[in-house]
Amino acid sequence: MAKRNFEVIIVGAGITGCALAYTLARYTDIKSIALIEKYEDVSTLNSKGTSNSQTIHAGDIETNYTLEKASITKRTAKMIERYCLGHHLQNDVIYSHQKMALGVGQKEVEFLLHRYEEFSQLFPYLEVWDKEKLKEIEPRIVYDANGNERKEEIVGVGTRDQWTTVDFYKLSKSFIEEIKKEDVVFEMFLNTEVKDIEKSTKRGYVVKTPKGNFYTDFVATDAGAHSLFLAHRMGFGLNLGCLPVAGSFYMTNQKLLHGKVYMIQNPKLPFAALHGDPDILADGNTRFGPTALILPKLERYKPGTYMDFWKTLRFDMNIVKALWKLLKESDIRNYLGRNFLYEVPVLNKYLFLRDARKIVPGLKLDEFEYAHGFGGIRPQVLNKDEQKLMLGEASIYTGEGLIFNMTPSPGATSCLGNAERDAKYIAKYLGKEFDSKHFEEELTEGEYCVLPEPIASQKAVVNLIRAEIARTHEKYTTDTIHNAPEEGFWDKPHSKLK
Numbered sequence: 411m412a413k414r415n416f417e418v419i420i421v422g423a424g425i426t427g428c429a430l431a432y433t434l435a436r437y438t439d440i441k442s443i444a445l446i447e448k449y450e451d452v453s454t455l456n457s458k459g460t461s462n463s464q465t466i467h468a469g470d471i472e473t474n475y476t477l478e479k480a481s482i483t484k485r486t487a488k489m490i491e492r493y494c495l496g497h498h499l500q501n502d503v504i505y506s507h508q509k510m511a512l513g514v515g516q517k518e519v520e521f522l523l524h525r526y527e528e529f530s531q532l533f534p535y536l537e538v539w540d541k542e543k544l545k546e547i548e549p550r551i552v553y554d555a556n557g558n559e560r561k562e563e564i565v566g567v568g569t570r571d572q573w574t575t576v577d578f579y580k581l582s583k584s585f586i587e588e589i590k591k592e593d594v595v596f597e598m599f600l601n602t603e604v605k606d607i608e609k610s611t612k613r614g615y616v617v618k619t620p621k622g623n624f625y626t627d628f629v630a631t632d633a634g635a636h637s638l639f640l641a642h643r644m645g646f647g648l649n650l651g652c653l654p655v656a657g658s659f660y661m662t663n664q665k666l667l668h669g670k671v672y673m674i675q676n677p678k679l680p681f682a683a684l685h686g687d688p689d690i691l692a693d694g695n696t697r698f699g700p701t702a703l704i705l706p707k708l709e710r711y712k713p714g715t716y717m718d719f720w721k722t723l724r725f726d727m728n729i730v731k732a733l734w735k736l737l738k739e740s741d742i743r744n745y746l747g748r749n750f751l752y753e754v755p756v757l758n759k760y761l762f763l764r765d766a767r768k769i770v771p772g773l774k775l776d777e778f779e780y781a782h783g784f785g786g787i788r789p790q791v792l793n794k795d796e797q798k799l800m801l802g803e804a805s806i807y808t809g810e811g812l813i814f815n816m817t818p819s820p821g822a823t824s825c826l827g828n829a830e831r832d833a834k835y836i837a838k839y840l841g842k843e844f845d846s847k848h849f850e851e852e853l854t855e856g857e858y859c860v861l862p863e864p865i866a867s868q869k870a871v872v873n874l875i876r877a878e879i880a881r882t883h884e885k886y887t888t889d890t891i892h893n894a895p896e897e898g899f900w901d902k903p904h905s906k907l908k
């Protein structure tokens with residue numbers, strides 16, 4: 411009969427659970443670990459390659475990240491890179507693409523240039539690309555369907571030599587394979603749903619499944635939205651509710667874009683702005699998305715979980731107030747309304763076309779389709795005490811040998827960072843050792859924030875772009891007040907840099 415007693419049990423074999431199992435096996439002296447997953451394989455939900463945007467969110471082109479948040483995500487994003495390179499997973503699990511944040515129009519361009527100056531110390535590899543350069547490296551964001559240059563000013567801030575893209579399903583598989591090489595008892599139980607976790611009368615916890623009970627000193631629940639569901643069943647996190655926000659995608663049948671193109675994020679919106687990405691599971695064809703739709707269920711493309719949604723929401727007046735606060739912001743209301751319409755057949759393509767043309771001005775209706783079966787659910791957490799939506803990830807540490815992690819985006823990028831945090835905590839709780847030095851040596855790059863030489867020259871480029879924009883504006887106002895703009899004026903508003 412299979413072993414039923416483990417020092418640590420992890421519930422949920424998505425990327426978070428698999429990364430934690432690997433980290434415990436490799437960097438602690440914990441001797442027995444079980445991973446319990448309700449479906450037939452690891453990472454069949456949000457961590458599956460088709461469910462998410464496959465992006466390593468380092469914070470360099472995510473314009474909603476503050477410098478502080480970016481310095482954390484940079485460290486955790488590097489861990490994925492270091493792990494993959496250390497295991498020779500290039501171009502199988504991890505890929506390198508060009509990537510950029512795109513500013514469209516004067517306000518966004520200035521915002522991006524300013525952000526570049528602020529963030530370039532943390533991300534010294536960032537480059538600033540004006541329209542002329544963008545014509546060369548990402549032409550579809552410059553030209554319309556007739557081959558004319560778009561009229562607005564644009565600028566891209568990005569890089570062409572970083573690891574940007576991951577198949578998080580394959581990464582999960584790799585973690586599991588690597589655990590088998592460690593000196594640890596490790597068992598994975600698939601098709602086994604955890605129904606309840608109860609305190610044992612003797613020691614630790616009993617983890618209850620239809621296939622029998624398991625016993626452990628510590629339970630880490632990495633079950634996505636169901637983490638909160640299980641926490642509530644044990645009486646923890648009752649001040650939190652889960653708002654499942656589904657994200658869908660639109661797929662093209664060609665490589666419209668050479669790399670990732672992210673738009674500037676409206677800071678009032680808790681969800682990622684629309685972006686275009688090469689899909690590594692579709693020959694690099696461009697995938698646009700994700701959209702954002704509140705759905706009354708906890709799992710996408712799986713039957714059931716409607717009742718689990720209502721139980722996890724714990725609907726009351728505080729939820730009503732939190733939702734009211736959210737929806738009274740016209741930006742959020744309009745955004746959610748538009749995103750709802752993105753799911754309505756036929757109409758959705760026309761609406762999406764309008765928004766996606768901000769990235770690709772010449773995009774045509776026959777160039778993309780709603781991507782059926784793609785997308786997942788972001789388990790956003792509502793804090794009832796504060797009556798507000800929490801933007802990032804949320805964890806409940808009970809102090810009694812239990813952790814519950816809820817992981818909306820960028821949860822896949824932070825899988826090893828979260829694992830480091832949890833492994834330290836678990837080891838301490840169990841009186842074991844977490845080998846920080848070994849972890850840091852293998853998976854981190856030490857200190858950041860060194861200002862290398864090329865930054866100064868990049869800043870000079872930024873100032874040149876600024877000056878050119880200023881001159882263009884001055885000229886345009888003079889021309890329009892006194893005369894018509896000179897012929898071809900809009901063809902080259904700020905692209906005169908050599």
Ligand SMILES: Cc1cc2nc3c(=O)[nH]c(=O)nc-3n(C[C@H](O)[C@H](O)[C@H](O)COP(=O)(O)OP(=O)(O)OC[C@H]3O[C@@H](n4cnc5c(N)ncnc54)[C@H](O)[C@@H]3O)c2cc1C
Pocket residue numbers: 421422423424425426427446447448449452453454455456457458461462463464465466467602603604605632633634635636637656657658700785786787788816817818819820821822823824
């Ligand atoms: C549209 C979209 C785009 C995204 N894009 C990105 C991106 O580009 N980059 C990024 O870093 N992040 C992205 N994310 C977020 C990322 O996908 C998630 O943060 C990440 O996949 C969460 O991993 P997880 O293992 O915590 O949860 P999941 O992948 O959801 O895994 C949870 C696991 O727990 C199992 N489980 C649940 N309940 C039980 C139970 N009772 N018993 C046993 N097992 C159970 C499930 O079956 C599942 O296997 C995106 C998310 C969405 C929805």
